[in-house]
Amino acid sequence: MIPVMRPWLGEEEVTAAAETIRSGWVAQGPRVSEFERRFSGHVHNDEGIAVSSCTTGLHLVLHALGIGPGDEVIVPSLSFIATANAPRYVGATPVFADVELHTQNLTVETIAPVVTDRTRSVVVVHQIGMPADLDSIRQFCDDRGIHLIEDAACAAGSTYRGSPIGSAPGTAVFSFHPRKILTTGEGGMIVTPDGALAERMRRLRQHAMSVSASDRHSSDRVVIEEYAEMGFNFRMTDIQAAVGLVQLQKLPEMIERRRFLADIYRDHLGEVGSLMLPSDPPHGTTNYQSYSVMLGSSIDVNRDDLMRRLLSAGVSTRRGVMASHLEPAFAGGTSSPLPVTELLAARSLILPLYHEMSSDDVVSVARRLKDALGGEVAG
Numbered sequence: 494m495i496p497v498m499r500p501w502l503g504e505e506e507v508t509a510a511a512e513t514i515r516s517g518w519v520a521q522g523p524r525v526s527e528f529e530r531r532f533s534g535h536v537h538n539d540e541g542i543a544v545s546s547c548t549t550g551l552h553l554v555l556h557a558l559g560i561g562p563g564d565e566v567i568v569p570s571l572s573f574i575a576t577a578n579a580p581r582y583v584g585a586t587p588v589f590a591d592v593e594l595h596t597q598n599l600t601v602e603t604i605a606p607v608v609t610d611r612t613r614s615v616v617v618v619h620q621i622g623m624p625a626d627l628d629s630i631r632q633f634c635d636d637r638g639i640h641l642i643e644d645a646a647c648a649a650g651s652t653y654r655g656s657p658i659g660s661a662p663g664t665a666v667f668s669f670h671p672r673k674i675l676t677t678g679e680g681g682m683i684v685t686p687d688g689a690l691a692e693r694m695r696r697l698r699q700h701a702m703s704v705s706a707s708d709r710h711s712s713d714r715v716v717i718e719e720y721a722e723m724g725f726n727f728r729m730t731d732i733q734a735a736v737g738l739v740q741l742q743k744l745p746e747m748i749e750r751r752r753f754l755a756d757i758y759r760d761h762l763g764e765v766g767s768l769m770l771p772s773d774p775p776h777g778t779t780n781y782q783s784y785s786v787m788l789g790s791s792i793d794v795n796r797d798d799l800m801r802r803l804l805s806a807g808v809s810t811r812r813g814v815m816a817s818h819l820e821p822a823f824a825g826g827t828s829s830p831l832p833v834t835e836l837l838a839a840r841s842l843i844l845p846l847y848h849e850m851s852s853d854d855v856v857s858v859a860r861r862l863k864d865a866l867g868g869e870v871a872g
Protein backbone atom coordinates (compact mmCIF):
# COMPACT_ATOMS: atom_id res chain seq x y z
CA MET A 494 0.00 0.00 0.00
CA ILE A 495 1.40 3.40 -0.99
CA PRO A 496 0.42 6.01 1.63
CA VAL A 497 -0.65 9.50 0.55
CA MET A 498 2.05 11.11 2.68
CA ARG A 499 4.63 10.45 5.39
CA PRO A 500 6.70 13.01 7.31
CA TRP A 501 10.47 12.83 6.85
CA LEU A 502 11.90 12.47 10.35
CA GLY A 503 15.21 10.89 11.39
CA GLU A 504 17.73 10.38 14.14
CA GLU A 505 18.76 14.05 14.16
CA GLU A 506 15.24 15.05 15.23
CA VAL A 507 15.29 12.30 17.89
CA THR A 508 18.60 13.61 19.25
CA ALA A 509 17.44 17.23 19.22
CA ALA A 510 14.29 16.34 21.17
CA ALA A 511 16.25 14.19 23.65
CA GLU A 512 18.83 16.93 24.25
CA THR A 513 16.06 19.39 24.96
CA ILE A 514 14.50 17.08 27.53
CA ARG A 515 17.90 16.51 29.16
CA SER A 516 18.43 20.27 29.35
CA GLY A 517 15.43 20.56 31.67
CA TRP A 518 13.89 23.43 29.66
CA VAL A 519 10.96 21.89 27.80
CA ALA A 520 8.36 24.70 27.60
CA GLN A 521 8.72 27.84 25.45
CA GLY A 522 12.28 29.06 25.91
CA PRO A 523 15.61 29.54 24.15
CA ARG A 524 15.00 27.02 21.37
CA VAL A 525 11.68 28.65 20.46
CA SER A 526 13.48 32.02 20.22
CA GLU A 527 16.15 30.51 18.03
CA PHE A 528 13.58 28.80 15.81
CA GLU A 529 11.78 32.13 15.41
CA ARG A 530 14.99 33.85 14.35
CA ARG A 531 16.04 31.11 11.96
CA PHE A 532 12.63 30.61 10.38
CA SER A 533 11.92 34.31 9.84
CA GLY A 534 15.43 34.72 8.41
CA HIS A 535 14.88 31.78 6.09
CA VAL A 536 11.73 33.32 4.62
CA HIS A 537 13.24 36.85 4.49
CA ASN A 538 11.07 38.48 7.12
CA ASP A 539 11.94 40.43 10.27
CA GLU A 540 9.94 38.84 13.06
CA GLY A 541 8.91 35.29 13.80
CA ILE A 542 6.31 34.46 16.45
CA ALA A 543 6.07 30.74 17.15
CA VAL A 544 2.63 29.48 18.12
CA SER A 545 0.92 26.17 18.87
CA SER A 546 -0.57 25.81 15.35
CA CYS A 547 -1.36 27.72 12.19
CA THR A 548 -4.96 27.91 13.40
CA THR A 549 -4.04 29.67 16.64
CA GLY A 550 -1.64 31.85 14.62
CA LEU A 551 -4.44 33.05 12.33
CA HIS A 552 -6.65 33.65 15.37
CA LEU A 553 -3.87 35.64 17.07
CA VAL A 554 -3.15 37.85 14.04
CA LEU A 555 -6.83 38.72 13.56
CA HIS A 556 -7.21 39.45 17.29
CA ALA A 557 -4.05 41.58 17.41
CA LEU A 558 -5.22 43.60 14.38
CA GLY A 559 -8.39 44.42 16.31
CA ILE A 560 -10.74 42.59 13.95
CA GLY A 561 -13.98 41.59 15.66
CA PRO A 562 -17.79 41.66 15.64
CA GLY A 563 -19.28 43.55 12.69
CA ASP A 564 -16.14 43.08 10.60
CA GLU A 565 -15.92 40.93 7.49
CA VAL A 566 -12.91 38.84 6.56
CA ILE A 567 -12.69 37.54 3.00
CA VAL A 568 -11.43 33.95 2.80
CA PRO A 569 -11.51 31.26 0.14
CA SER A 570 -14.12 28.59 0.88
CA LEU A 571 -11.72 26.25 -0.90
CA SER A 572 -9.29 25.64 1.96
CA PHE A 573 -8.82 23.53 5.03
CA ILE A 574 -11.68 24.61 7.32
CA ALA A 575 -9.35 26.37 9.80
CA THR A 576 -9.02 29.32 7.39
CA ALA A 577 -12.76 30.02 7.58
CA ASN A 578 -12.98 29.33 11.32
CA ALA A 579 -10.32 31.91 12.25
CA PRO A 580 -12.54 34.99 11.69
CA ARG A 581 -15.31 33.33 13.72
CA TYR A 582 -13.01 32.98 16.74
CA VAL A 583 -12.79 36.79 16.97
CA GLY A 584 -16.51 37.28 16.30
CA ALA A 585 -16.01 38.48 12.72
CA THR A 586 -17.84 37.11 9.67
CA PRO A 587 -16.01 35.00 7.10
CA VAL A 588 -17.06 35.99 3.58
CA PHE A 589 -16.30 33.40 0.93
CA ALA A 590 -14.67 34.33 -2.37
CA ASP A 591 -14.22 32.00 -5.32
CA VAL A 592 -10.83 30.92 -6.67
CA GLU A 593 -9.04 30.77 -10.00
CA LEU A 594 -9.09 27.27 -11.56
CA HIS A 595 -5.42 26.51 -12.24
CA THR A 596 -3.77 27.84 -9.08
CA GLN A 597 -6.87 27.22 -6.89
CA ASN A 598 -6.11 30.63 -5.34
CA LEU A 599 -7.92 33.89 -4.67
CA THR A 600 -7.21 36.64 -7.20
CA VAL A 601 -8.20 40.31 -7.36
CA GLU A 602 -10.95 39.23 -9.78
CA THR A 603 -12.47 36.81 -7.26
CA ILE A 604 -11.98 39.07 -4.22
CA ALA A 605 -13.38 42.31 -5.69
CA PRO A 606 -17.03 41.15 -6.05
CA VAL A 607 -17.36 40.31 -2.33
CA VAL A 608 -15.71 43.41 -0.84
CA THR A 609 -18.07 45.60 1.22
CA ASP A 610 -17.52 48.62 3.46
CA ARG A 611 -17.17 46.16 6.36
CA THR A 612 -14.25 44.25 4.82
CA ARG A 613 -11.29 44.58 7.22
CA SER A 614 -9.08 41.76 6.06
CA VAL A 615 -8.41 39.30 3.25
CA VAL A 616 -6.85 35.95 4.13
CA VAL A 617 -5.09 34.61 1.06
CA VAL A 618 -4.24 30.91 1.10
CA HIS A 619 -1.27 29.63 -0.90
CA GLN A 620 -3.21 26.54 -1.85
CA ILE A 621 -1.35 23.34 -0.97
CA GLY A 622 1.86 25.28 -1.63
CA MET A 623 0.81 27.05 -4.86
CA PRO A 624 1.80 30.73 -4.49
CA ALA A 625 -1.01 33.26 -4.90
CA ASP A 626 -0.37 36.36 -7.03
CA LEU A 627 0.50 38.55 -4.06
CA ASP A 628 1.51 41.86 -5.68
CA SER A 629 -1.84 42.55 -7.30
CA ILE A 630 -3.78 41.44 -4.22
CA ARG A 631 -1.58 43.55 -1.91
CA GLN A 632 -2.08 46.61 -4.11
CA PHE A 633 -5.84 46.03 -4.11
CA CYS A 634 -5.90 45.69 -0.29
CA ASP A 635 -3.56 48.64 0.37
CA ASP A 636 -5.72 50.91 -1.80
CA ARG A 637 -8.71 50.10 0.42
CA GLY A 638 -7.06 49.97 3.83
CA ILE A 639 -7.69 46.21 4.08
CA HIS A 640 -5.26 44.00 6.04
CA LEU A 641 -3.77 41.25 3.88
CA ILE A 642 -2.91 38.08 5.80
CA GLU A 643 -1.32 35.06 4.13
CA ASP A 644 -2.40 31.59 5.23
CA ALA A 645 0.89 29.96 4.29
CA ALA A 646 0.08 26.76 6.22
CA CYS A 647 1.31 24.56 3.37
CA ALA A 648 3.69 26.98 1.66
CA ALA A 649 7.09 26.74 3.41
CA GLY A 650 9.64 26.62 0.60
CA SER A 651 7.36 27.96 -2.13
CA THR A 652 8.43 31.18 -3.83
CA TYR A 653 6.83 34.32 -5.26
CA ARG A 654 8.78 36.35 -7.83
CA GLY A 655 12.06 34.93 -6.58
CA SER A 656 11.44 35.41 -2.85
CA PRO A 657 10.28 32.82 -0.34
CA ILE A 658 6.60 32.83 0.61
CA GLY A 659 6.52 34.64 3.95
CA SER A 660 8.88 37.44 2.85
CA ALA A 661 8.40 41.01 4.01
CA PRO A 662 6.29 43.07 3.58
CA GLY A 663 3.84 40.20 4.10
CA THR A 664 2.33 38.92 7.34
CA ALA A 665 2.02 35.17 6.93
CA VAL A 666 1.18 32.15 9.09
CA PHE A 667 2.76 28.71 8.59
CA SER A 668 1.77 25.27 9.90
CA PHE A 669 4.14 22.57 11.14
CA HIS A 670 1.55 19.81 11.32
CA PRO A 671 2.92 16.52 9.88
CA ARG A 672 0.53 16.80 6.93
CA LYS A 673 2.42 19.90 5.74
CA ILE A 674 6.05 20.24 4.66
CA LEU A 675 8.34 20.57 7.68
CA THR A 676 6.93 19.39 10.98
CA THR A 677 7.19 19.88 14.73
CA GLY A 678 4.30 17.49 15.47
CA GLU A 679 1.98 20.43 16.02
CA GLY A 680 3.03 24.04 15.68
CA GLY A 681 2.89 27.21 13.67
CA MET A 682 4.81 30.40 12.95
CA ILE A 683 3.66 33.93 12.24
CA VAL A 684 6.11 36.11 10.33
CA THR A 685 5.75 39.87 9.94
CA PRO A 686 7.89 42.96 9.34
CA ASP A 687 5.82 44.89 11.93
CA GLY A 688 7.87 44.99 15.14
CA ALA A 689 5.12 46.46 17.31
CA LEU A 690 2.59 43.89 16.13
CA ALA A 691 5.13 41.11 16.74
CA GLU A 692 5.85 42.27 20.27
CA ARG A 693 2.15 42.41 21.10
CA MET A 694 1.52 38.95 19.64
CA ARG A 695 4.43 37.51 21.66
CA ARG A 696 2.75 38.79 24.83
CA LEU A 697 -0.75 37.73 23.79
CA ARG A 698 0.32 34.16 23.03
CA GLN A 699 1.45 33.74 26.65
CA HIS A 700 -1.54 35.09 28.57
CA ALA A 701 -0.56 38.73 27.77
CA MET A 702 2.09 38.39 30.48
CA SER A 703 4.43 41.39 30.64
CA VAL A 704 7.58 39.28 31.27
CA SER A 705 8.50 36.08 29.45
CA ALA A 706 9.62 33.00 31.38
CA SER A 707 13.15 33.25 29.97
CA ASP A 708 13.42 36.96 30.92
CA ARG A 709 12.29 36.14 34.44
CA HIS A 710 14.69 33.21 34.60
CA SER A 711 17.66 35.28 33.47
CA SER A 712 16.96 38.14 35.88
CA ASP A 713 18.79 38.26 39.18
CA ARG A 714 15.93 40.17 40.81
CA VAL A 715 12.43 39.24 41.83
CA VAL A 716 10.17 39.99 38.87
CA ILE A 717 6.44 40.46 39.35
CA GLU A 718 4.61 40.20 36.04
CA GLU A 719 1.55 42.10 34.94
CA TYR A 720 -1.41 41.23 32.69
CA ALA A 721 -2.58 44.34 30.86
CA GLU A 722 -5.23 42.62 28.73
CA MET A 723 -6.83 39.25 28.01
CA GLY A 724 -4.36 36.82 26.46
CA PHE A 725 -4.19 33.23 25.26
CA ASN A 726 -2.00 30.20 25.68
CA PHE A 727 -0.78 29.62 22.13
CA ARG A 728 2.79 28.66 23.03
CA MET A 729 5.07 26.23 21.23
CA THR A 730 7.33 24.03 23.38
CA ASP A 731 11.13 23.96 23.19
CA ILE A 732 10.92 20.24 22.33
CA GLN A 733 8.92 21.13 19.22
CA ALA A 734 11.25 24.02 18.33
CA ALA A 735 14.30 21.73 18.62
CA VAL A 736 12.71 19.39 16.06
CA GLY A 737 11.75 22.38 13.92
CA LEU A 738 15.34 23.66 13.83
CA VAL A 739 16.50 20.33 12.38
CA GLN A 740 13.59 20.19 9.94
CA LEU A 741 14.26 23.74 8.75
CA GLN A 742 17.78 22.75 7.68
CA LYS A 743 16.28 19.96 5.60
CA LEU A 744 13.68 22.18 3.93
CA PRO A 745 15.60 22.92 0.69
CA GLU A 746 16.22 19.20 0.20
CA MET A 747 12.55 18.43 0.90
CA ILE A 748 11.43 20.89 -1.78
CA GLU A 749 13.96 19.65 -4.31
CA ARG A 750 12.79 16.07 -3.81
CA ARG A 751 9.10 16.91 -4.13
CA ARG A 752 9.66 18.90 -7.29
CA PHE A 753 11.68 16.02 -8.74
CA LEU A 754 8.89 13.53 -7.97
CA ALA A 755 6.22 15.91 -9.29
CA ASP A 756 8.09 16.05 -12.62
CA ILE A 757 7.84 12.26 -12.83
CA TYR A 758 4.09 12.46 -12.33
CA ARG A 759 3.93 14.99 -15.16
CA ASP A 760 6.01 12.78 -17.45
CA HIS A 761 3.67 9.86 -16.86
CA LEU A 762 0.30 11.60 -16.61
CA GLY A 763 0.80 14.45 -19.09
CA GLU A 764 -0.59 12.28 -21.88
CA VAL A 765 -3.95 11.96 -20.09
CA GLY A 766 -5.22 15.14 -21.68
CA SER A 767 -8.33 15.57 -19.60
CA LEU A 768 -6.48 15.33 -16.29
CA MET A 769 -5.52 18.77 -14.96
CA LEU A 770 -2.07 18.56 -13.33
CA PRO A 771 -0.52 21.16 -11.00
CA SER A 772 2.37 23.26 -12.31
CA ASP A 773 4.24 26.44 -11.41
CA PRO A 774 2.30 29.64 -12.12
CA PRO A 775 4.09 32.42 -14.07
CA HIS A 776 4.73 34.33 -10.82
CA GLY A 777 6.41 31.69 -8.68
CA THR A 778 7.17 28.11 -7.74
CA THR A 779 5.17 25.59 -5.72
CA ASN A 780 6.61 23.20 -3.13
CA TYR A 781 4.07 20.52 -4.16
CA GLN A 782 2.97 20.14 -0.55
CA SER A 783 0.22 18.02 -2.09
CA TYR A 784 -0.10 16.75 -5.64
CA SER A 785 -3.72 17.46 -6.49
CA VAL A 786 -5.11 16.53 -9.91
CA MET A 787 -8.51 17.47 -11.29
CA LEU A 788 -10.66 15.18 -13.43
CA GLY A 789 -11.70 17.06 -16.56
CA SER A 790 -15.25 16.91 -17.89
CA SER A 791 -14.37 14.27 -20.50
CA ILE A 792 -13.46 11.82 -17.72
CA ASP A 793 -16.76 10.12 -17.04
CA VAL A 794 -16.03 8.78 -13.59
CA ASN A 795 -17.12 9.77 -10.11
CA ARG A 796 -14.16 11.06 -8.05
CA ASP A 797 -15.04 9.05 -4.92
CA ASP A 798 -15.44 5.85 -6.98
CA LEU A 799 -12.02 6.48 -8.47
CA MET A 800 -10.54 6.89 -4.98
CA ARG A 801 -12.10 3.55 -3.97
CA ARG A 802 -10.70 1.84 -7.08
CA LEU A 803 -7.24 3.22 -6.32
CA LEU A 804 -7.44 2.09 -2.72
CA SER A 805 -8.22 -1.46 -3.79
CA ALA A 806 -5.24 -1.20 -6.18
CA GLY A 807 -3.00 -0.34 -3.21
CA VAL A 808 -2.88 3.46 -3.60
CA SER A 809 -4.09 5.72 -0.81
CA THR A 810 -5.45 9.09 -1.98
CA ARG A 811 -7.38 11.97 -0.42
CA ARG A 812 -10.06 14.20 -1.82
CA GLY A 813 -8.71 17.51 -3.12
CA VAL A 814 -8.98 20.70 -1.08
CA MET A 815 -12.38 20.93 0.62
CA ALA A 816 -15.06 23.59 0.18
CA SER A 817 -15.78 24.98 3.65
CA HIS A 818 -19.15 26.51 2.70
CA LEU A 819 -20.52 23.01 1.97
CA GLU A 820 -19.76 21.72 5.48
CA PRO A 821 -22.47 21.56 8.16
CA ALA A 822 -20.32 23.89 10.31
CA PHE A 823 -21.17 26.67 7.83
CA ALA A 824 -24.75 25.68 7.08
CA GLY A 825 -27.19 28.56 7.00
CA GLY A 826 -24.53 31.02 5.90
CA THR A 827 -24.97 32.86 2.65
CA SER A 828 -22.37 33.33 0.00
CA SER A 829 -22.19 34.43 -3.59
CA PRO A 830 -21.99 31.55 -6.10
CA LEU A 831 -18.68 29.67 -5.92
CA PRO A 832 -18.68 27.61 -9.14
CA VAL A 833 -14.92 27.07 -9.46
CA THR A 834 -14.62 26.14 -5.79
CA GLU A 835 -17.41 23.58 -6.13
CA LEU A 836 -15.95 22.12 -9.32
CA LEU A 837 -12.50 21.72 -7.78
CA ALA A 838 -13.88 20.29 -4.54
CA ALA A 839 -15.95 17.68 -6.41
CA ARG A 840 -13.44 16.67 -9.07
CA SER A 841 -9.98 16.80 -7.45
CA LEU A 842 -7.97 14.15 -5.69
CA ILE A 843 -4.60 14.17 -3.99
CA LEU A 844 -2.07 11.56 -5.10
CA PRO A 845 0.72 10.20 -2.87
CA LEU A 846 3.81 12.43 -2.63
CA TYR A 847 6.36 12.37 0.19
CA HIS A 848 10.09 12.69 0.62
CA GLU A 849 10.96 9.02 0.88
CA MET A 850 8.68 7.98 -1.98
CA SER A 851 10.71 6.31 -4.74
CA SER A 852 10.58 7.26 -8.42
CA ASP A 853 9.28 3.77 -9.10
CA ASP A 854 6.42 4.33 -6.67
CA VAL A 855 5.44 7.51 -8.52
CA VAL A 856 5.51 5.66 -11.86
CA SER A 857 3.47 2.88 -10.31
CA VAL A 858 0.83 5.28 -8.91
CA ALA A 859 0.56 6.95 -12.32
CA ARG A 860 0.08 3.56 -13.99
CA ARG A 861 -2.53 2.44 -11.47
CA LEU A 862 -4.38 5.74 -11.89
CA LYS A 863 -4.49 5.27 -15.65
CA ASP A 864 -5.68 1.66 -15.15
CA ALA A 865 -8.37 2.83 -12.73
CA LEU A 866 -9.55 5.43 -15.23
CA GLY A 867 -9.65 2.60 -17.78
CA GLY A 868 -11.74 3.27 -20.84
CA GLU A 869 -13.11 6.42 -19.28
CA VAL A 870 -10.23 8.56 -20.48
CA ALA A 871 -11.16 10.16 -23.76
CA GLY A 872 -7.73 11.51 -24.55
Ligand SMILES: *Cc1c(COP(=O)(O)O)cnc(C)c1O
Nearest residue numbers: 546547548573575576646668670
Ligand atom coordinates in the same frame (compact mmCIF):
# COMPACT_ATOMS: atom_id res chain seq x y z
C1 LIG B 1 -3.50 22.72 7.75
C2 LIG B 1 -3.99 24.06 7.45
C3 LIG B 1 -4.34 24.95 8.47
C4 LIG B 1 -4.30 24.56 9.91
O1 LIG B 1 -3.00 24.29 10.36
P1 LIG B 1 -2.79 23.72 11.84
O2 LIG B 1 -1.34 23.94 12.10
O3 LIG B 1 -3.15 22.27 11.79
O4 LIG B 1 -3.65 24.51 12.74
C5 LIG B 1 -4.78 26.21 8.11
N1 LIG B 1 -4.87 26.59 6.83
C6 LIG B 1 -4.54 25.76 5.82
C7 LIG B 1 -4.64 26.23 4.41
C8 LIG B 1 -4.11 24.45 6.10
O5 LIG B 1 -3.81 23.63 5.09
